[in-house]
Amino acid sequence: MLEVDDLHAFYGKSHILQGVNLRVGEGEIVSILGRNGVGRSTTLKAIMGDVPPQGSIAFKGKPIAGMKPYEIAHSGLGYVPEDRQIFPSLTVGQNLLLGVKSGGRNRRWGFKETYELFPVLRERAHTAAGVLSGGEHQMLTICRTLMGDPDLIMIDEPTEGLAPQMVERIAVLLQSIAERKISILLVEQKLTIAMKISHRLYVMGHGRMVFEGTPADLRANEAVRREWLEV
Secondary structure (H helix, E strand, C coil): CEEEEEEEEEECCEEEEEEEEEEECCCCEEEEECCCCCCHHHHHHHHHCCCCCEEEEEECCEECCCCCHHHHHHCCEEEECCCCCCCCCCEHHHHHHHCCCCCCCCCCCCHHHHHHHCHHHHHCCCCEHHHCCHHHHHHHHHHHHHCCCCCEEEEECCCCCCCHHHHHHHHHHHHHHHHCCCEEEEECCCHHHHHHHCCEEEEEECCEEEEEECHHHHHHCHHHHHHHCCC
């Protein structure tokens, strides 16, 4: 589904990504773990074209490096940024509607699926999105992206700043997405959540991947956890 090889990215003269390699398969949940500042969010931005990438990025077998972000989005790649970017003056329903792309194919995700999983969004469909809680903002942002029926969705820190109960609800949402054969590339700070829902994990350090494996592999590798994850 997504293949990234020798990906480099810069902010000015700062060399942030230094040869990133990763894979995401169909229906897979793949998490990128690591401490703040190692390049996890930049990896998603480079894939999406928000940061100029250098290297090879293939999505569904086609090269996308160098394409504009809207072109990448229309190819079936969704992106939920860390800052959520809702439209506070629009209603919940209007925010969701903004995510819909034109086209006649049967979509895997729509209003029905959103409201079934999160009845609170149905209850607040006519409420201005700006009055929602932080967790509801996150649900709305993810669901708005899903309304575009992506084949793969990249999500940056979806549980940051949320209460434990809301964290669990976001985890359920992510698993429900994958069950519909929508792949997920997740940047997540909470190790317990990533270990619980991911099929595979990458650990990032100093702009490159330093570990790839299953949650069981990472549990068994104390050296990697101690050097690259633990505070």
